[in-house]
Amino acid sequence: MSSDTQPPAHRSGFACFVGRPNAGKSTLTNAMVGTKVVITSSKPQTTRTVVRGIVHRPDAQLILVDTPGLHRPRTLLGERLNDLVVTTWAEVDVVAVCFPADEKPGPGDRFLVNELAKVKRTIKFAVATKTDLVTPEQLAEHLMAIDRLGQETGTEWAEIVPVSAVAGDQVQLLADLLVARLPEGPQLYPDGELSDAPEEAIVADLIREAALEGVRDELPHSIAVVVEEMALKEDRDPDKPLLVIHANVFVERDSQKGIVIGHKGSRLREVGTEARQQITAMLGVPVYLDLHVKIAKDWQRDPKQLRRLGF
């Protein structure tokens, strides 16, 4: 059968979720992509590398860029991260600001939205995340607060969308609304590709996540993980592959090294086991993981060290 109406054009482009630490950005990215590609943690500010998740659909390809949280810079690392965030905003088609429904928008959100308002060209969405945690009345309050924040900062929200990534509520709707704002264009990545972050970066993040589990709040910023070597072991039966990974966990001070390693190495062993399971689940291959804890003194303040650690 022939028809005069053309099928809808294929769209492709980039969106990025921003918001305060713990706003649910990574969880939402994962829910949209359908596979764990970004690191989530119950502790703030663990997302440091820009990891993209890719939503493949017959009509569109939506590439999600996950940036670190924006915060008032106190160290050189903080400044670099903020620059990276703002540069990303100008390059994407849509920036979606995540406002967790169980917390009132605060000064941090205002700071972020004010910065975002300066990036004129980019379309701005507001996403009310974690809606499963509040009542409909609280959600209504929250949506009005988001609307007010937009007006006060001169930000025009193209959409305000409530979602729950955990309950799967409205995640699909959000994807549709994002796709609708993308320019017409071809597929930018091959089918089935979930993330173009190098596997080393994903592995480093998984190790970092494991190393942060159960340690106190002062540590998150002081850990960096670098994968030195990652390769399939040679001369193995192809049916029994083994991925050999050598990685360094960098901390800033001797005292932190002690925390990461634990009594007689007990904690580091746990970290290794946990990371190994995560990596195996992620890459689908058994892993041998060799972890070393090293001190890179004050690495957050030292440009040379920062470059070495991949910033």
Ligand SMILES: Nc1nc2c(ncn2[C@@H]2O[C@H](COP(=O)(O)OP(=O)(O)OP(=O)(O)O)[C@@H](O)[C@H]2O)c(=O)[nH]1
């Ligand atoms: N109940 C509920 N919890 C959620 C939802 N989305 C995220 N969370 C939880 O909120 C916490 C933070 O989620 P993340 O996705 O890591 O938040 P993030 O914004 O990426 O955090 P950073 O990487 O620190 O910037 C985790 O404990 C999640 O399980 C949701 O829809 N409902």
